[in-house]
Amino acid sequence: FSVQLLIELQRIGSTTIYGNLNKIILATKRWSLLDTRLYIKVILEHLQLKDLTSTICLELKSIYHCLWWFDDKNYCGFRIWSNTKGQIDDNIDNNDEEETIFDWNMIVYLPRVVQDYFETIMIGFARSIYDRLRDEYKEATSITQTNLPVKVLEYCRGLFTDELYQQLMSVTNQIERKLTKSDFDSTLPTPLSSTSPALEFVKSVCCLLFLLHDMHDDVMNLRRDLLKLLKLSEYSEMTTTNLSSLTSFVVPQLVCSNCNHYRDIDLYREINSTIDKDSDDEQYRQYQYTCNQCHTPYDQTVIEQYLINHLQTLVLENVLQDATCNKCHFVRNVYYKIYCDCxxxxxxxxxTALLHNTCIILTQIASKHQMAALQQQIQFLNRLNHWNE
Ligand SMILES: [Zn+2]
Ligand SMILES: [Zn+2]
Structure with missing residues (x-):
């Protein structure tokens, strides 16, 4: 159904950046607030007329300038309109009061001070580009391009080589000298043995900067130099795998029993807790996942059952996988054989790395939420694989 919607949007010529069952993000190629709102209005009216999409209820939520989009957990931009407060000054087209939105989830496990560095430097850079772009477009009435204008791109390059490059080099150097692995938040069960705060900082910075497609080469050079500073090769495996992918565990499309709203929930990152009876004691802290529409807690047994099934599937995949011979590269044809014919x-x-990492993450979730059955399963797997030793 939602695929139909996306196809229809594409057919009428709009560029979809992201879409799930709850929200769609469009690149409108327009700068002025008024133009953008008109454009969206036309699209929504068009969708209402179509048979297939007329039953879908859509509304305009917010409008951004300069949105840096990595995924739905990692983005930043300048919000110039949002429907929660926009109702009052509906007719005024001023972009003086934009709001800086910075939601970059891949850095949550970094030490606080590194997060602050990241935020300050990156927002500063994005803000400079945004201001320059706003000056550029001040006189223009209608803009229909998504690429950066040549002048702004030049400015952006200059800023990058003159300021940002030096700034990042010195900050990375500082982080590397002052912080070690032990500065990672110890409550996060990430496999952090092979990484350092400085390396993770560099990876996150480059991840964001690579969103500037026009400057791919410059960012590649920056990345190489930063890694050289940390005495790492730009090709080694640990510089490419992103730790943040391990620190999340998403259950897709969990349905709320109260309001039927459904969404993807990240069990690992979403932490809601209530402390019982005026006591600050950690022991009485209760964790629960709640619907973000009506705030009803989800049925925890459903979540636990999902996790157990997930674990079982991983185990099954592991047990049933192919075995090959290192020497002649044939796949084992008889299941019980230990040696190849050669x-x-x-x-x-x-x-078993994936299974092991999953167990580490699920242990954390299970103990916080007191999922006894899941904990038992994990303990069994740990014993079986000697992971505790
Ligand atoms: Zn609900
Ligand atoms: Zn063989």
Missing amino acids: GELYQNLHT
């Missing part, structure tokens, strides 16, 4: 030991195609 005399070599068969090797599993995949390691």
